[in-house]
Amino acid sequence: MGIIQKIFYYHVSSAWNAFLAFLIVAISSIIYLKTKENKWDIYALSSAEIGVIFSAITLITGSMWAKGSWNTWWTWDPRLTTALVMWLIYASYLTLRKSLKTEKKARLSAVFGIIAFTSVPITYLSIRIWPTIHPNLEFSLMLPAKMTLILSITAFTLLYIYLFHLRTKIEKTKEKIKKLKTTK
């Protein structure tokens, strides 16, 4: 397969982080609905944004790998289709948040965030549920490749944590500015 195989490490790491990010969205949304504390809404928004970016990277790198391996940029394979649907669902989550101006924005977004998470296990399990040409290498990797993959996933997860921290800081500062403006 040559050098095109190396995309695998970025592709899987991005996908893993997208799933993680969307899980954080679901958890934060549930906790927000329970506690009504604004910080959980901020965590959900930040994580969704980063998740959309990582899932876009997954789709783009997957497409480039597909061109090299299958000689096509795209095919309506179950894994690819469910991954695209997942990306569209969370992109619409962000659009919904931007368009809503009501006080119920956080509550509606939290409900959407919980329901949207159903797309994640469907995407992950799609290669088990439906016949697919998408590779499934979970248990067939040689040790050096496994170690490289683990290192790559760890590095991308650290990147996710950094981006999450940065994004939540911006949202919290936004709240601070709002408070300062109302007190002046």
Next chain:
Amino acid sequence: MPNKTLFLAAYTTIWLILIMYIYILNKKQKKQKNKIKKLKEK
């Protein structure tokens, strides 16, 4: 398209997206810091 070109394109795209996102976030942060400074000065 040769595989090497595809790999380089994928590699470049990933880092371009991530670096742009980090750049935008940092720019937003700087803007916010200046806003807070101005509000506190008032």
